[in-house]
Amino acid sequence: MSKLVIVGTVAFDAIETPFGKTDKILGGAATYIGLAASQFEADGAIVSVVGGDFPQQYIDMFRAKGMNVDGLEIIQEGKTFFWSGKYRNDMNSRDTLVTELNVLENFDPKVPPNYTDAEVVMLGNLHPLVQLSVIRQMSNPKLIVLDTMNFWMDNTLKELLEVIAEVDVITINDEEARQLTGEYSLVVAAREIMKKGPRFVVIKKGEHGALLFHQNDVFFAPALPLEEVFDPTGAGDTFAGGFTGYLAKTGDYSYENMKNAIIYGAALASFCVERFGTERLVDLQAPEVRKRLRQFQQLTQFDIELT
């Protein structure tokens, strides 16, 4: 069991999908990552910032899930980051309606002293300089995992490349991998990204699953085919939380073990999308997760004997 540091947003989201809409509900990358990682009883710390409007009940919930919140700064006179978005009918694209950075604008992350020795660091999607600041605070990280998005490629590419050079794993979606490298083939794109630093590249393809690249090897985790995707918000972060939570729990950062980790990530993400926001994750029980992992086995395992 290794310690896990999670940096990312803790936010309010207002979401509209073809199935309905929500008021301001709990959201943010660190929230989803933390909830997913808590399935492994990982010794995790959330490093983030919220405003005075952030309900104590959510902080209590993080604690009840075993998350350390000493690094969750509360700026009483400020307001919590707010995002609002609306999904189109196919659920594969969405329009951002509102983004209010609020307290996030001057976020200066502080890793709690007893977590600066954590082995696993999950850098949720944030300004690259914030991610870099967290890396600088770690004394002996064994596995740094980076999530990012096209916004930072467009606006802060130099800083982003600095971060990329220092991490072990990058998670990125297919379009972003193509944008970052100018290569259409994901195999070629992943190879180019590895040249920039990371030893492992995870390319997320949404409903089409995720690919894990390492050296000349590649592993594929499908997304579970679902009758209905209710709300995709947080699925990528849940995937990252399952991935890093499992790795922190096992303390094994080999490629072979990462295969299991991305299956766990895909399994947890398949729950996330079944309800609005964090609703499904908050109550998720271990037997449900085991049952879903069995579905992943049935979905992918075959029995061809090769001589």
Place this chain on the structure above:
Amino acid sequence: MSKLVIVGTVAFDAIETPFGKTDKILGGAATYIGLAASQFEADGAIVSVVGGDFPQQYIDMFRAKGMNVDGLEIIQEGKTFFWSGKYRNDMNSRDTLVTELNVLENFDPKVPPNYTDAEVVMLGNLHPLVQLSVIRQMSNPKLIVLDTMNFWMDNTLKELLEVIAEVDVITINDEEARQLTGEYSLVVAAREIMKKGPRFVVIKKGEHGALLFHQNDVFFAPALPLEEVFDPTGAGDTFAGGFTGYLAKTGDYSYENMKNAIIYGAALASFCVERFGTERLVDLQAPEVRKRLRQFQQLTQFDIELT
């Protein structure tokens, strides 16, 4: 080892991709299906029609691959079906430049007498009435597999539904599954298609792999991530030929064995796209196939123990 009847086009194709273009080369659904099935030394018969312009060397090649060509009618005064298409840069879409039906226009398929008792029938993409005619000639088929496309949904839906009602397996791409059912979720679409007749539904997602549905079960075969797709022509037919060739060879039409069959189909399809037309398939050797199957195992097999 069961007999396999393959009905489909045998054609000339002229193909243009970002990598180059061909003159008239050997193509057609039955050609790709037959070449893929020949990897299993299946006792297969090709039922099709060509014109007097069709080179004897291709017919000799089919024979050398162990294919029976007694049902390959030659209309000396006619011309072979010709298709020409151009792929766009992403290789996922193509424009048809020329379609000359020629001898295909009045194709009246005749299954050779010693193949009417075949257990496995592969109905390549053709007019539904032609497919129906082949079904009517079979004395005791155990597994009828249907491939079709949106063109027949648009123009001959009534006849297509008649065929669908009589087959065991349908292979269809994701957009066609949605069109046929009006359902966006592929899980729901597959269930609706099963209500129309087939006990098994294979939904092809191109570079995103293929799903096999049966009752409440689902299995997923990924496409092998490739550095470069040279020419996608025939990949779907190669997939179908690997699928039915393996099933005919094993004579086991269970859901469990179909999982292996779609992995074989995906493996052979991954070769097809590496060169123009049938070029890669014609020379494909068994050790190469075994090596690729090992790649599929490494791509998908993981080791999570569940209590």
